[in-house]
Amino acid sequence: MPDELIVHITRLPNSEGLPVPHYQTAHSAGVDLYAAVENSMTVEPGKWLLIPTGIAIAIPEGYEGQVRPRSGVALRHGVGMLNGPGTIDADYRGEIGIILFNFSDKPFIIGRGDRIAQLVFAKFQKAKFETVERLSKTARGSGGFGHTGNQ
Numbered sequence: 001m002p003d004e005l006i007v008h009i010t011r012l013p014n015s016e017g018l019p020v021p022h023y024q025t026a027h028s029a030g031v032d033l034y035a036a037v038e039n040s041m042t043v044e045p046g047k048w049l050l051i052p053t054g055i056a057i058a059i060p061e062g063y064e065g066q067v068r069p070r071s072g073v074a075l076r077h078g079v080g081m082l083n084g085p086g087t088i089d090a091d092y093r094g095e096i097g098i099i100l101f102n103f104s105d106k107p108f109i110i111g112r113g114d115r116i117a118q119l120v121f122a123k124f125q126k127a128k129f130e131t132v133e134r135l136s137k138t139a140r141g142s143g144g145f146g147h148t149g150n151q
Helices: 071-077
Strands: 008-013 031-034 041-043 048-052 056-057 063-066 077-081 087-088 097-102 107-110 115-123
Touching: 041 048, 041 097, 071 077, 097 107, 097 115
Parallel strands: none
Antiparallel strands: 008 056, 031 115, 041 107, 048 097, 063 087, 063 115, 077 097
16 A cells, blocks of 8 residues: 555544544545534535534645545435535644535435545645746637537
């Protein structure tokens, strides 16, 4: 296995009894995040709620945490994230919260300890912007938003 990324984690009082995020399989890219709610919460159809996870983390400089929806929750319940994927910056030290959105026509109930999202770590590089008169030409040019057709 390549070098492991060390991420410090603090369990907040509302995480008591919940698992620490961990990889479910040997080749999982992300760790599950758990709902640290005291009582069940309901996300009504077409609405969203901020769900606490009960943890705060310290991501090393040069990395970000990408919070992503869980595919099983999306498939079975029509629930995803309003801002998915979300980014956790390396200098953020507050509780991780997940903005769940109910795309379905049925209420979605979240219980304590439910797996509600996943967290993936990614290395990134900062960009330095330089103003130029013209951009280099490419075969695509400015074509976008379906410019290649439907098939």
